[in-house]
Each structure stands twice: as C-alpha cells, then as structure tokens.
Amino acid sequence: xxxxxxxxxxxxxxxxxxxxxxxxxxxxxxxxxxxxxxxxxxxxxxxxxxxxxxxxxxxxxxxxxxxxxxxxxxxxxxxxxxxxxxxxxxxxxxxxxxxxxxxxxxxxxxxxxxxxxxxxxxxxxxxxxxxxxxxxxxxxxxxxxxxxxxxxxxxxxxxxxxxxxxxxxxxxxxxxxxxxxxxxxxxxxxxxxxxxxxxxxxxxxxxxxxxxxxxxxxxxxxxxxxxxxxxxxxxxxxxxxxxxxxxxxxxxxxxxxxxxxxxxxxxxxxxxxxxxxxxxxxxxxxxx
Numbered sequence: 001x002x003x004x005x006x007x008x009x010x011x012x013x014x015x016x017x018x019x020x021x022x023x024x025x026x027x028x029x030x031x032x033x034x035x036x037x038x039x040x041x042x043x044x045x046x047x048x049x050x051x052x053x054x055x056x057x058x059x060x061x062x063x064x065x066x067x068x069x070x071x072x073x074x075x076x077x078x079x080x081x082x083x084x085x086x087x088x089x090x091x092x093x094x095x096x097x098x099x100x101x102x103x104x105x106x107x108x109x110x111x112x113x114x115x116x117x118x119x120x121x122x123x124x125x126x127x128x129x130x131x132x133x134x135x136x137x138x139x140x141x142x143x144x145x146x147x148x149x150x151x152x153x154x155x156x157x158x159x160x161x162x163x164x165x166x167x168x169x170x171x172x173x174x175x176x177x178x179x180x181x182x183x184x185x186x187x188x189x190x191x192x193x194x195x196x197x198x199x200x201x202x203x204x205x206x207x208x209x210x211x212x213x214x215x216x217x218x219x220x221x222x223x224x225x226x227x228x229x230x231x232x233x234x235x236x237x238x239x240x241x242x243x244x245x246x247x248x249x250x251x252x253x254x255x256x257x258x259x260x261x262x263x264x265x266x267x268x269x270x271x272x273x274x275x276x277x278x279x280x281x282x283x284x285x286x287x288x
Contacts, residue, residue, distance in 0.1 A: 012081040014089060014109045016102065018121025021093040022199035024055050026122045032056055034119060038088040042077060044101055048092045065089065067101050074105040081114045095123050099143040099169055125167050128195035128229035131205050136234040138164035145170070145178060152178065156185045157259070160235070161278035168230040175228050179213045182232060186210060187274055191233040197226035241279055245269050249280055258284055 015034050020026040035041060036058050042065040043049035049062055065073035077087055089096050089105065095118075096102030109116050125141055140162055146152045159166055170178050182192065188211040195205045204223070208216055210232060217223050241249070248268055252261035262277035269276070 012084050013086050013115045013117060014077065014081060014106070015086065016096045016106065016116065016118045017088045017090045018095040018119060018123065019052060019090045019093060020199065021122045021124050021127070022197065022203075024052065026199055027052075027056075028119065028121050031119050031121055032058070035060065035088050035090075037086070039085040040080060040087045042073060042087055042089045042105070044091045049090055052090075060088075065101060065105060070101055070104045071108075074108040077105060078108060078112055078114075081109065081112075093122070093124075095121065098123065098125075122199070124169070124195075124198055124227070124229050127198050128193065128205070128231055129165075129167065131195065132193040132231050133207065134165050134191070134193065134231060134233050136165040138234070139167055139231075140164045141167045143169050147174070149177070153181055153185060156181055157277065158281075160186050160274055161281045163234055165234050166232040168228075168232075170228040170230055172225055172228070175224055175230075176214070176217055179217060179230065182230070183210050183213060185274065186232060187235045189236050193229075193231040194223075195229040195231070196223070198229065200226070202226065235278070241271070241275075245271060245276075246279075249276060250283060253280055253283055 015038065017031045017034060018028075019031070035053065035056070038060055040063055041049060041053065041060050042063045044064075044066050046062045046064050053060065053062075063073060063076065065077075080087055089102055091100035091102060094100060097106055106116055129139060140159070142155075142159065145155050145168060168178070179192070179194070188209070190210045191207055192210045192213045193205065193207045194213065194216070197203045202222070202225075206216065245265070249261060249265045252264055256264065258277065258280045262273055262280045265271070265276045265280070266273040
C-alpha cells in the first residue's frame, strides 16, 4: 500500500510538529494527520515518540534526531527530502527547536531549498503565561539558564534591567538554587509564577512575591518535583536617581566595568546594588 503525501505539501517537505507536553489529548487534528501521512518521523527519543504514535494508532517509521546526532541525522533527512519524501520532526514534548533539538536540522533543510512547515501546538512557556495573570505588555523567553553557578548568576544579573516579564525553563534538581538566585539578583518587589507539571496529573501554578518563593518551595518537597516554567514579572517603574548618584555612577563607569561600578556606587550611596546595576547598563548602552 502506498502512503499518500500530506496535503499541506506535495513532496520533499519537513513538518515541525508540536506534540503534547503532558496530556496526550493536547495534539491537533492537523498534527495527527501529518504524522500519519509522513514517510518518516524524526524524533528526539524514538521510544518516547513511539508511545505517542501508538496511542493514536500511527504506524510510521522513526529516526532518532537529538542533540548529539543532529548534524548526522540532518544529512539523512536531506537525502529523504531529495527523494521526494515527507518527514515530520517532533521533540519529546512541545515545539521542536524551542529549547529542544531541531534548529540545526531546520537550518540545513532551508539552506538546501526544501520547504519547512510549522504546525503550532503545545508550548509550556505560552501555557504558563496564559495562566499566570501577568499584565506586562512584553515578555522575554530565556529558556534554560546556564547550569554552572557563576554563569547562571551572571546571566540573571544581565536580565535585571530588561523591561519585560522573564520566562525560564528549569529542571527539578536546580529549581531551588535558581529561584534563590532570582530573588537575590532581581528586584525583590517583582512577582514570580512557579508553574510545574503543566497539563499533567499534579499540575500546579502558584504566584507570589519573588522574595517569598524560596520558603514556598521549601515548605513542601513535592513542590520541587517535575518540570518547571518560572515567570518573573517585569521590574517595577524605577524612580530616577538623584543628580549626585548619577554623577558618581558615571564617574565610576568611566574607569570600571559595569558590575564593579554598580557595587562601588552602592557602597558609596547606600542605594540598592540592583537598581544601580540596571542604571549602569542603561548608561553603558547609551549612544555616544
């Protein structure tokens, strides 16, 4: 029996198929049709993908495409698309290429002139945002912060002045440390929304002042389980620094890196280091 091609495109096409992040019912009718009609499903983990495919009665060959073999797997996909085959690309959960493998393969297909078609669907960041109740006009999707403490702290400090809600992904074994560092390095009056196990049995979404989050996590070990989306509200409107503080900060910036200048200015003026760091970044980035 010859399998018909997906109706979205005739031949030689790569479909990016968003898959459920937990609840297997969170998949679109279009995604199910494309998976069923594709010649091959490229997936982050073939066993994980097979569970989804079997659940929906889809019998299509699979090929592993993950972080460690993405370039090699992309070469195989190029050959298949060159033969007129249609390939569906999925990650373990959510949208391929968004904090998941897939971006390199997509770039290779596009560079070779093949059509790439995205099928929108489940996304943990957007799901958490929709239920967070944050009223900020903008958000910045950060994804996973660096695993090493020093690099993670630097990344958080550099985000302190961003005038937008911040969206992070985090693993359970690092969530306590990350939340503590967010509270230490960001304006403490900001709110945090901790969303874990989205769409799953033990889904939990809690909002609180950032300063209260470490104690909330520590109060119940179950709150530290699962996959996390952390959302931090945008910084509150900053009251302008007085003229003398601006002068001191500008003078220090002329001789020192931003971080050292802010630290020393805080010692001189007694003002919060985070606010001074945010203003120092603004001054440093101002066109001359």
